[in-house]
Amino acid sequence: MYQMLKQIAKTGIVTEPAPPPDEALRATAQRLGEVILKHFGRALSIRHVDAGSCNGCELEIHAMNSPYCNPERLGIKFVASPRHADLLLVTGPVSRNMETALRRTWEATPDPKLVVAIGDCGCTGGIFGESYASCGRVSNVIPVDVTVPGCPPTPAAIMQGILTAIASGTRR
């Protein structure tokens, strides 16, 4: 126990400031009212859905939960069920084998809800594109509010995308 406490004290706090929202990432105009955004801004629940990625974007979502980014300090947490979620964080080109599962997950998420597409594949279909096995970008399957490009996007960029999704579109 002593060793653990010593390590914690030695490490200190490594968390860095959160990035500001970036309106350039917005794919569709903010649909949610100020009242809802105010609530979301204090306690946002996220459900991640991997719809067919290479797993690269998942690595960065994990890294976003590291002490450096620490989204929980902002009231942002990941939940186990879409029924508890306000926002879906979707990665990958949507494989056709995941198309139904993604649509059902979206339907299971209560309104009002937001969708953030992560990574080049989520934004455009990326290197996998559209084919017999791939539906391409996320917005080909469910409505998307914010897109975060990158292969994979950094934890700060993903965080920025999430914060953009819950920012008022007219604030800046």
Added chain:
Amino acid sequence: MKLKELPIDVVPLAGAAPAFRASVPPAELRALCEQARARKARLVALWGSDETRRRAGYALHLALALPSGLLWLSLALPRKDPRYPGIADIYPAADRMQRACADLLGIRADDADSRKWLRHGAWPEGEFPLRKDFDSGARPAQQLDRYPFVAVEGEGVHEIPVGPVHAGTIEPGHFRFSIVGEKILRLEQRLGYKHKGIEKRFEAMSLEEGAKLAGRVSGDSTVAYAWAYAMAVEGAAGAQPPRRALALRAILLELERIANHLGDLGYLGNDVALSFGFSQFWRLKEELLRAHARLFGHRYLMDAIVPGGVARDLPRAEAEGLVQVLEAMRREVVTLQSIYEEHAGAQDRFIMTGQVLPELAERMGLNGFAGRASGVRHDLRVDYPIAPYPQLDPRMISHTRGDVAARVSMRFEEVFESMRLIQALVQELPPGAIRSTVPRAGSGASGVGWVEGWRGEVLIALEADGDRIHRLHPHDPSWQSWPLLEHAVHGNIVPDFPLINKSFNLSYSGQDL
């Protein structure tokens, strides 16, 4: 030439990996596999190809690991009703590969388990995406996906279906648990949700373009795949990367191993309610990823390895800086290892959980660090060392208990060994160029890339057509490991499944293709 282990004529393949090609008549396949198995040969991969545009029928391919190297066997199959005698009773790992081959090419094994594997509802039965006349842009209407799981009956037995959308940030797959109380009687996996047509995509690419896609077959193993791809292309085209590039590739591969082990060690702590471990290891991993971005331009080292060499040099001062970063990290990992080992709660969850005994691991072809945790002592860096590994004398780490604790211990020890290897590589970094030109591959040239990634052996089998790809099969070690997970959970409790699963951390994307 003759092969030492098997009575068969083989042709050596050019390239860094020790590899041979041979063809075998379908009628002799089983006898040959039985002989190979008796001589402890491992099944590395099984895949098929459409040769109808090369004025033939179809072909089945197998890669076997023999003491003298990798044997790439090909069977010519007729255009009409391409069938072959299955080998899943000789090599159990072949089962899912055979079924995937049937889904993608219509090449069928005569084995009992003929259920579909990668095909869900995206294309109908009777259509085969990897046939050359299949239109890759086609979007056949979605069919209803019906899959016959094995039902377990008995008093008090019930099922828990999990996935494809899981509770955490993980890749999609379906797990069907049959349980009594909390105890797992049976686990059956259904994968293929991430099938996104990678192999078909390769066939529309040039050898140069394919490098980027190879690095995205399984994102956490991008270095292993990129190196295997480069090795295959260099073999097919007759290129020789400079010595400095090879040393840099090994540095990249060992960095990838360290990064993945650190991340998983964090999650293994998290899964036994030791969130301290998660915070500490993910802090360390983040520091390493930032060093990657600084030195190689990418946090996960994507696109750092290219056919012919590497994309970016590592100047002397930066290389020494990397060694210092790793040395500081090593000291912290030593502290964390002692905290993990002395934490009674964590060890209680780790020890004797999710055990895979050596006999089963060997029988099923478990490889990589999980195989070594179960006493299957194979490591390509040691067994078939290619430059720069011979000069490094890498230490093979192994255990025999095969439980979560053994896999945790493997990860700690491999982190330390990879740090040592990088330090040695930096000290003896050869001078010179980092990339050589890759000539155009001849028509019908083939090449093999075989690399010990952090998870296990990654294979790229390439058949080129000039500078285009005729057929490319990327093979992830997860093909062999997934079935072992079904065994590892027997008799364990459901809440230990995430822990057992994480201790392997298998790739969905690499298997689903």
